[in-house]
Amino acid sequence: MDAIDRRILDQLQRDSSLTNQALADEIGLSPSACLKRVNRLRDAGIIAREVAVLNPDALGQCLHMVVEVTMERDNKLLYQRFLTSAVNAPEVKQCYQVTGECDFVLIVTVADLDEYDRFCDSVLYADDNLRKFRTLLSRKRHKFDTSVQLSR
Numbered sequence: 001m002d003a004i005d006r007r008i009l010d011q012l013q014r015d016s017s018l019t020n021q022a023l024a025d026e027i028g029l030s031p032s033a034c035l036k037r038v039n040r041l042r043d044a045g046i047i048a049r050e051v052a053v054l055n056p057d058a059l060g061q062c063l064h065m066v067v068e069v070t071m072e073r074d075n076k077l078l079y080q081r082f083l084t085s086a087v088n089a090p091e092v093k094q095c096y097q098v099t100g101e102c103d104f105v106l107i108v109t110v111a112d113l114d115e116y117d118r119f120c121d122s123v124l125y126a127d128d129n130l131r132k133f134r135t136l137l138s139r140k141r142h143k144f145d146t147s148v149q150l151s152r
Helices: 003-014 020-027 031-043 076-088 113-124
Strands: 063-071 092-097 104-110 130-137
Touching (some): 003 020, 003 031, 104 113
Antiparallel strands (some): 063 104, 063 130, 092 104
């Protein structure tokens, strides 16, 4: 990956709705050369997908929570069972297996506390290997960024 590829990626992660012509003009390439590079970046898996980033607050999904999950036993099969349940839950927007005092960190977005309570019942309390969980309720989001810093 060269500097031109990084410039293409930088533009696309800011606005993936750019037409190939607009992207080529911004980068200083011919449209065909630009398209070849973009397709190569897609084929290499560097561009995973292109999506619209929606405002959850504007859609009534205004409770954002960080949930720290601690499992009872260190067992790969039991962890996988929990992971399957967590990643399939539509309320879970991000799921990380971490080191430290807890085993997993979930980023959860819901409309209200009733919806969060249903999530707890169906995903968290339903797992008999889950020792405890701690919920941190976000009062205000100061930064949300999906971009990847590209080394120069």
